[in-house]
Amino acid sequence: MEEGTVQDVQLASFRLGNNLFAVDIMRIREVLLPQPLCGMPRVSQVLEGMINLRGVVIPVVNLRSRFGMEPRFGGTGKLMIVSVGGRLVALAVDDVDEVLNVPVRDIVPPPDMADGVGGEYLVGVCLCDSSLYLILDIDALFTPAERRELGRLSGEPIHGDV
Numbered sequence: 001m002e003e004g005t006v007q008d009v010q011l012a013s014f015r016l017g018n019n020l021f022a023v024d025i026m027r028i029r030e031v032l033l034p035q036p037l038c039g040m041p042r043v044s045q046v047l048e049g050m051i052n053l054r055g056v057v058i059p060v061v062n063l064r065s066r067f068g069m070e071p072r073f074g075g076t077g078k079l080m081i082v083s084v085g086g087r088l089v090a091l092a093v094d095d096v097d098e099v100l101n102v103p104v105r106d107i108v109p110p111p112d113m114a115d116g117v118g119g120e121y122l123v124g125v126c127l128c129d130s131s132l133y134l135i136l137d138i139d140a141l142f143t144p145a146e147r148r149e150l151g152r153l154s155g156e157p158i159h160g161d162v
Contacts, residue, residue: 006104010148011126013097013133014080016063017072021093022100022126022133029081030086031096047149052079059150062092066141067121087150091094091138100128107135 011022037049037060048062058081064072077094110122123137142150 008101008103009107011100011133011135012080012125014078014093015097015099016067016093017069018135020097020131022102022135023080023082023138025099028081029083029140032079032081032090034077034079034092036091037054048092051079053088053090056088058090060092061141062089064092064094084142085147086148087147089150100126101128102126102128102134110134121159 010019011026012025012028013020013120015021015024028130035053035059036050037051039049048060048065051058051060060079064070072094077092078096079090079092079094081090082089083089107126107127109124111125112119119134120134121140123135
């Protein structure tokens with residue numbers, strides 16, 4: 001075993017319908033119950049609205065909509081506040097479950113057949129306690145144009161975008 005080699009990674013798991021997802025826990029700032037949304041002046045394919053969190057305007061992206069899923073009965077379950085290019089974004093999900101400690105060796109690349117059906121949003125997949133988790137690449141959720149749109153909401157540029 002090499003010194004400094006990462007053995008395990010911590011992932012926060014969440015649900016969208018019957019699907020289990022996970023993201024690197026270091027990307028999550030906090031998890032909130034649904035907040036009142038401020039609407040957008042024009043329809044956006046990415047943004048559901050904005051929230052005011054302790055004086056900070058944060059855009060809200062509904063992952064069900066992003067992945068082409070039907071709306072959740074009863075509305076949004078939870079909001080995960082994540083960092084995307086140095087900008088806070090709220091991801092609306094059905095529920096946030098638990099923190100998983102996953103051995104790095106148990107994470108495998110997404111299947112090749114996942115391309116074109118959302119595979120571009122995945123870092124990998126893993127099996128944990130007999131459940132299969134799709135590990136999201138948060139940065140891949142947004143195109144450069146969408147990142148600029150997110151940045152314009154608060155007047156902050158998204159780092160790495162020109």
